[in-house]
Each structure stands twice: as structure tokens, then as C-alpha cells.
Amino acid sequence: EILLTQSPGTLSVSPGERATLSCxxxxxxxxxxxWYQQKGDQPPRLLIYGADTRATDTPARFSGSGSExxxxxxxxxLQSEDFAVYFCQQYINWPYSFGQGTKLDxx
Amino acid sequence: QVRLQESxxxxxxxxxxxxxxxxVSGASMTNYFWIWLRQPPGKGMESIGYISYTGTTNYxxxxxxxxxxxxxxxxxxxxxRLTSVTAADTAVYFCARCSSTSCLGWFDPWGHGTRVIVSS
Numbered sequence: 001e002i003l004l005t006q007s008p009g010t011l012s013v014s015p016g017e018r019a020t021l022s023c024x025x026x027x028x029x030x031x032x033x034x035w036y037q038q039k040g041d042q043p044p045r046l047l048i049y050g051a052d053t054r055a056t057d058t059p060a061r062f063s064g065s066g067s068e069x070x071x072x073x074x075x076x077x078l079q080s081e082d083f084a085v086y087f088c089q090q091y092i093n094w095p096y097s098f099g100q101g102t103k104l105d106x107x
Numbered sequence: 108q109v110r111l112q113e114s115x116x117x118x119x120x121x122x123x124x125x126x127x128x129x130x131v132s133g134a135s136m137t138n139y140f141w142i143w144l145r146q147p148p149g150k151g152m153e154s155i156g157y158i159s160y161t162g163t164t165n166y167x168x169x170x171x172x173x174x175x176x177x178x179x180x181x182x183x184x185x186x187x188r189l190t191s192v193t194a195a196d197t198a199v200y201f202c203a204r205c206s207s208t209s210c211l212g213w214f215d216p217w218g219h220g221t222r223v224i225v226s227s
Contacts (some may be wrong), residue, residue, distance in 0.1 A: 003171075004151075034213040043201065044152075044215035055215070087152065091212050095167040098152035 002026055002090050006099035009095040012107040015078050021102045023088035032092035035064055035073045038101075039084040047086075048073065078104075111202050111218035117134040119196075119225050124190040129202030136160045136180045140210035143176065143187045143193060145198035146220075153198075157210045158185055165210070192225045201222075 003026035013019045023033065030052040036044040046055045048064035051071060061076040075082055086099040111182040115127035129141070142157035156166035170178050170189070178185040191197060199222050201213035 039217065043203075043219050044214075046213055046215040049206070049213050057128070089152070089213065094165060095154040097154070100151040 001027060001095055001096050002093055004088055004090060004097055005100035006086075006088060007101050008102060010101070010103045010105055012105045013078055013098070014107045015080060016107075017078055019075040019078055019104055021073040021086055021104070022073075023066075023073070023099050025069045025090060026069040029090040031073050032069050033064075034089045035037075036089065037082075039086050044087070045062065055082055056064040075097065075104075076097055080106075086106070092101075109204060109216055111216060111220040113200060113202050113203065113218045115200075115221060115223070117222055117224060119192050119223060121193055121225055125132055125187070125192050125196060125223060125225075125227075127187045127202075127221060127223070129187075130186050131183045131185075136178065138208060140205035141164055141178070141185045142203050143204055143208060144181055144203065144213055144214070145196075145200040145202045147195070152201075155187065155189075155200075157205060159210075181194065181200055187209070191200070194225050197223065197225045 005020045005024045033051045035048040038044045045053050047058050052064040063074045084100045085103050088099040110132045112130045119125045140157050140159045143155040146152045158164045173190045175188045199220040201220045203217040206212035
């Protein structure tokens with residue numbers, strides 16, 4: 001099973017600042033990587049698929065990049081509604097695996 | 108708008124069988140694959156298995172001996188059975204729709220999840 005490691009575990013950023021989240025795969029997943037956002041008890045919300053394609057309704061301040069084993073989710077200017085947990089998922093190999101998540105906190 | 112809702116007991120005794128149902132509303136189940144996932148406390152999400160609207164399944168090898176999925180398109184439901192549960196099966200269980208007709212991809216939308224505790 002492909003292991004996805006996210007860093008940092010917690011990231012404290014001030015509103016309006018830029019946040020950069022990392023997801024590293026134990027082997028190449030090509031561009032078969034997704035990012036989700038999860039707030040509290042809400043279900044995960046799809047943000048980015050195919051490593052860099054924004055899902056419908058994902059604001060333009062969210063961008064994904066990377067390929068093979070190194071991926072990044074960048075939020076260019078944090079809004080109050082962006083403070084949440086973000087996790088990545090690969091879909092090149094079954095079972096599809098997930099990162100542990102990065103919690104984005106208000107600084 | 109497609110909505111998914113998990114239902115089932117929140118407490119299961121060790122060694123017994125966990126049974127959950129996901130009810131789909133707002134769209135037909137036809138032409139899609141549907142997946143169960145879980146998130147143990149303090150851990151990452153885990154894929155359990157997926158099923159097509161025709162009943163084709165694929166299970167996580169780590170759970171394959173204990174899991175079975177079924178689908179009832181007439182009731183717009185798909186279900187999970189996990190046998191011989193232990194405390195390690197304590198988790199929030201989610202159902203979701205696969206993005207592609209082969210479940211090669213991402214999941215959207217998701218249900219809100221249902222918390223299951225395995226304890227005597």
C-alpha cells in the first residue's frame with residue numbers, strides 16, 4: 001500500500017497570509033492525487049483532483065501542484081473559512097490511501 | 108444535489124458483526140461506483156471497499172476476509188458488513204460516491220459519517 005505522509009501536522013497561519021501544505025508519497029503516484037478539506041463534523045469536501053485541477057466551487061486561492069512523490073497544496077490568502085483539516089489521497093493503486101492530515105490553525 | 112446518509116448501530120460488541128447502510132438521495136445509483144471508508148480516532152482515512160450499481164466489488168486486502176458490500180438500487184442503498192469486529196474497528200464510517208465509472212479516482216460527495224464504537 002502506498003504511504004502518504006503529510007507535513008506539517010499542524011500549521012498556524014494568520015488570516016490573509018499564505019499557507020503551504022505538503023504530501024509525500026512512498027512511491028510514484030504520477031498525478032493521481034486529490035486534496036480534501038474537512039471541517040469539524042462535516043464530511044470531507046473535494047478541493048483538488050489530478051494534483052492540480054480545482055473542483056467545481058473550489059475558490060481560486062487554492063492551488064495544487066506536484067507529481068510523482070511530492071505534492072503541495074497552497075492557499076494564497078487565508079480566509080476565516082479555510083481553517084480546517086486538509087488531507088491528500090492517491091488513486092493510482094488500490095487500496096486508495098490517505099495522508100494523516102494537516103490541521104490549519106489560526107495564528 | 109446528491110446526498111448520502113449513513114445509518115446503523117453506534118455500538119457493536121467485540122466479535123460481532125457491524126452492519127451499516129448508506130442511503131443515496133437526489134440522484135440515481137446507476138452508472139456509478141460507491142465506496143465505504145473509515146477513520147479511526149486520531150488516524151488517517153482508510154478505504155474499506157467499493158461496489159458498483161450492478162454489484163461488482165473490490166475490497167481492501169487488509170479487510171477482505173471480514174468485509175462484504177451489497178447494493179439495492181431499488182431502495183437507493185448500499186451496505187457494509189464487517190464480521191468479527193475488535194476495538195481496532197472503532198472508527199467513523201463514511202460512504203461516498205466514486206468519481207468515475209470504475210472507482211478509479213476520488214470521492215464526491217461523502218456522507219456525514221457515523222461513529223461506531225466496538226466495546227462490550
